[in-house]
Amino acid sequence: MTKVGIAVFPGSNCDRDVHHVLNNVVGLQADFIWHTKDRISGYDAMIVPGGFAFGDRLRAGIIAAHSPIVSEIKRMARDGTPVLGICNGFQILVESGLLPGALMMNDSLRFVCRWTKVKVQNNETPFTSEFSKRQEFDIPVAHGEGRYMVDSKLLKDLKKNNQIVLQYSNDDPNGSVSLIAAVCNEDGNVMGMMPHPERASEPIISATGKNDAITIFKSLADYLKGK
């Protein structure tokens, strides 16, 4: 039986939501792992959920990036384990150096919580393999610092290496470079995304009634099954 670990930091607040969706909706076994854990074994994928780890003090994600569990996540990532960071989790992965770029304050200078649409640009990652290329789907964002920034050289590299996984479809909530909503590392096994797939995986709580975002987790389940 494959197992997914959910990293929990003081201040994580989407951990329970991801846990619910994986266990009760997708049917993947997922467990919480507290941030002080310095040896992780028996987990086939890791998810770093959203929230305000360490209260976003100093800078979103920076303190968590130096915690024992992130050292472990780095090791697992090197070994090819799929790692997904959502919202604050994306910020943590960026701060830990697992993903390129930076996440800045939204161009509105305000927190924004609303539904938007994203388009799949890379459907060859463990989290997007079940999407068709350029497929659009509905998903909400909720963040104050979600404006993805890279310089023009790095942007070129990202494009060349097919590291831009999701882009906002015209309806840009935060001012990200090239409408980037999700990126992956060069190997494709580590992905960070600002929108919240766990909030769009069940029709009952979807603003549009559609739950195509669940394909993020279903792709992962499929990937782990085939491993």
Place this chain on the structure above:
Amino acid sequence: MAILTDSELAYLEGKLQRKANEVEQDIVGAEWSEHCSYKSSKKYLRLLPTKGKRVLVGPGYDAGVIDVGDGHVLTIHIESHNHPSAVEPYGGAATGVGGVIRDIMSMGTRPIAVLDALRFAPLDKSNSKWLFKHVVRGIADYGNCIGIPTVGGEIEFDPSFEDYCLVDVASIGYGKKEEIISNRADVGDLLVLAGGSTGRDGIHGASFASRALEAENRSAVQIPDPFLEKLLLEATMEAVQQGCVKAIKDLGGGGLSCCLSETSDNLGRGFEVDIGTVHAKESGMSSAELMISESQERMLYVTDAEKIPKLKKILDKYELRYSILGKAAGHQNLIVRHNDSVVADMPSELVAHAPLADRQAKRPAYLDSIKNVRQPRQPADLGKVLLSLLSSPTIASKRWVYQQYDHEVGVRTVLKPGDADAAVLRLEDNKFAAVKLDGNSKHCYIDPYQGTLGCLSEGRRNVVCTGADPVGVVDHLQFANPEDPEVFWTFTQAINAIVDYCNFMEIPVVGGKVSFYNETAKGPIKPSPVMGTLGLIDDSAKITRSGLKKGDSIFIVGQTAPEMGGSEYYEQHHKITGGQVPVVDLKTDKKNGDAVLGLIAAGLVSCAHDCSKGGLAVALCEMAIAGNLGFKVDIKKVPNSCKRSDEVLFSESHSRYIIGTKDPEQVEKSLTDAGVVFAQIGKAVGIKAEFTKSGKPVVGLTRLKLESSFASLEKTMNH
């Protein structure tokens, strides 16, 4: 600062049969403040109907507890943070959220939603825009960080809030019935203070809130730390789950003074504490400062020697600081030591129960002067009036506000802000809660009794429109100085209204709060009771939104009367304050609501919305905007006793619902059988909002125009 009145001090010393020392006076002064003691209101609050078949714990504890079946409970509480928010809007509003969340945690339940009801002066008045902006940001930053969704509320603008604001925050909790904190203590049990360090912030906060706002007293405002509260929340939930606490009490107004005396009194056990053990922000704090500091994010746990290792382990996991203050004792006193000396020793019951004040009530003279107003002339262009009402900040879209709130965290938010009349939260796969806050200071000023009935009626309509059965209300009663008999009379009228409404509807009052002294040098606020209504939905198929659906036949349930007093139309457009406010007929109110619930249960309703601020015309436009559709409605068909078109369009008569349906014959039959006043008035069609009268055009506006006006608040705030 003299806090106790001379007669209160005499009463205290008479009971003690000795002089009260300064620390004792400070402790009692905090606890006997209006804010903590309810000394003006308590006699009246006892009149409220608080019992019901679902009510497990009524008002009195930190939050009311409602049995929702299958071993689960909902908890609900409402608080305000008006004075602090008026001087320091960010911190005041944020700590208001923190306080009400801790009340929910204290019952052993996890907070699953926050709602807020906000009142400001019009945005072009003095510092109103600044207050509005920072209050919203304070609520957003606190709720977002702690991960509790802010799912709904309401906002009203009125000149009576100039240089001031009302910030009411309600929270809902959900938990297991068996984990509800039993609140008991045995002799020798340990008192553990956990969380934030105690400092000199928020000194005299409760007393500050118990007087008119005279000067900026920033040191009385507490400092928010949502991250710390999040740790406290998770630690409390783990402690409850592992059964290692016997009682919990949060620290709010009055700090340790109120927390210790009330808990000791409630549990029927004396407390012996040493405040030298309190983990403090700074050294050298006096005994009185330690006792009345309102530093935030603090909780008191009662546990025993057997359970404390487990509790310590949990607190250590979250790196929370804590102090073991002392023990529960066999006597009935609160004995406070500071290191070696006893600084206070008084019966807890005496401290926890202020002598009640006798307030005089007298019908205010102003009521007569605004009873009759000259009818304004009907404007030639009613379309223009409609657009101006849609752009009035009280009515306009609150998107600028709710998009700053994370309203989705927790994966429970089924109906989100803007979707419907109330927020709907998923409790289980087929169980949902609907919740809404409603206030109307304009109606309540002109007629506090009918105005308050109206708030309750609106709350009931709001949850009914989502398909929910109303099961409980919370009240937040906000007035100016209760020592002014004319102010106090308006308070008693509000109480009478709640008693009458809730008795008739058989909806219990499960919690509440009273806030007096809401006034500044500019004068008193208008009477501003805010009612929170909670409903339950037992089937996801019943969940109903407000947006029109293509091809809907549109019905109105209820009678429209020329009750224009306090309406947005009179106040905003004609600048008239006065006249006859809408009157609630309890029987009709119940019948209409039940009829709509019946239609929803029968699967006949595709959308529903109540008529409230701005009347029928605004309600239909809101449904059109939410549904991305137009409509054609003949106002001649609207059941009414009005003489003029503007009255039919903009009257705010209560007990009215607008519904859309795909099966007009069946709806007609059901409503006829229910014996309610109703009519089929039009259709959802096209891209325009069209009102006609016997075929002749009255108003014709494109939806684009409606949307542009409706977005005016967002434009003002982004500017």
